[in-house]
Amino acid sequence: MTFLNALSAEFAKLFTTRLWWILALTLFLYVGAMAGGLGALFGWAASNADASASAGVSPLPEGLNLHAVIYSMATTIGYVFPVLLGAFAVTGEFRHQTLTPTFLATPRRGIVLSAKVLSMLIVGAGLGVVAWLATVGLGAAALGAFDLETGLGAEDSWTMIARGVLAMALWAAVGVGLGTLVPSQVAALIIVIAFTQFVEPTLRLAASFNEVTASIARFLPGAASDALVGASFYSIATPGGGSEALLWWQGGIILLAIAIAATVGGYFTSWRRDVT
Template sequence: MNIVAAVRAEFSKILTVRLWWVLLIVLAGYVAFTAGILALAFGGLGDQLGAGGGDVPQIPDAALPPIIYSIASSVGYVFPVLFGTLATTAEFRHQTLTPTFLATPRRGVVLAAKFVTLAVFGGLYGIVALVASVGPGASILAATGRDTGLGDSDTWLLLARVVLVMAIWAIIGVGLGALIPSQVAAIVIVLAFTQFVEPILRLVSSFVDWAAGIGQYLPGAAGDALVGSSIFSSFSAPSAGAAMLEWWQGGLVLLAYAIAAGAIGYLTSWRRDVT
């Protein structure tokens, strides 16, 4: 079986279960709610709260739209990486890898097909997340007299990079799933790292000068750098090395994580006997 047939088989596996669209719906709702709240807080109520002596930080008008739109990836990236992980570990859990490897003995082709397929779904997740962030975000900004930034080519480049980063996150998920065959363990590790460990590390690195340079190379920070904007970096404490990487540097770092996870997963669990 060639790579085209293997990719077709991977699409069939995913589309026959409900997981992909259930996660997609949750992603859309989560991102839309977060983007709407931020647009209302910093676009609609920021001036009033600031004028009243509140503690709401003021964000420059030009920087506000990218921050709100990038919510699609800065808080939504956990969904494609989790989906990629689940789509791979499910093969081990339900032992569907056995017939898959019988039909396609070249295991590298199977893994490559998963990378391609999940990258496409990751891009789809990125598009839906953008609709969920740009829709309510731009509407609230326009209603409150703020510039939506949608007439700026830089904004559209940022949106395109959001789709790209979500695709890469899905590939990382595949690599993690190949590396950690246990579905429960993989889910716990993904959620613990993305929701607790990395946010804490990024917060600490934003306050400690010597750790700031290291914090830039964390996966989430690299993803934010590739996009070019993030709610997390906007509220980081100023430090000597707190600036994000260039977008292309962030992309290379994130790709390095994807390649490393995939390569190690292939050389370990993916090559073992699965029967």
């Protein structure tokens, strides 16, 4: 029962703070506004071709599933939230020294870390549900207002949503790994924001201009996440749509491998050190 007790303790630590619902609410508003706004923009452009051309709105690539791109904003831009939650779940313990009583109650540190990873996988999936509710709900409403296809009756759309929830769960586990590698809360925050909002988007955009670099960029974490989901805003934001994406299961394996590598690395460094 030690692992179950540790798992229960991890949920108690999280849900007795305000962090989880603040992140969930911010995530909902952020991705929902982006999905609804883009849905309205592209819906207007499709209904007013001449006006949109004069306004400088580029036509969408032929064969593009617009609804899938709109809905996938949940993970394309929203994945930073489960990463932050997972990282804060670890770095907060170092900052406030709550690991000391935790390790006294459960001396086997591997069990504590495993329980933290599993709890964040579950909570990350919950954030995924929140994000996809926002993008599907507001995005479909915007598309429907202009009589565009919403795709809600297609099985592929719901499969994409399920993979999107899985992606968000894996991102939360990546956050736990980052937190164990970088116990400083400020440093972890800077790394997450800088990498997700600037470094990787810049690398993906720069790499898209060359076939060789574009094929390498497919293995970046965000690109792997997009491959797992099966849709991404980058398909219309990069020249020529970028290179051919990885298969969905390949993207999932890459994200999982990153989470495992970071967590194991953190376990053998900061996690086994004295915390007092």
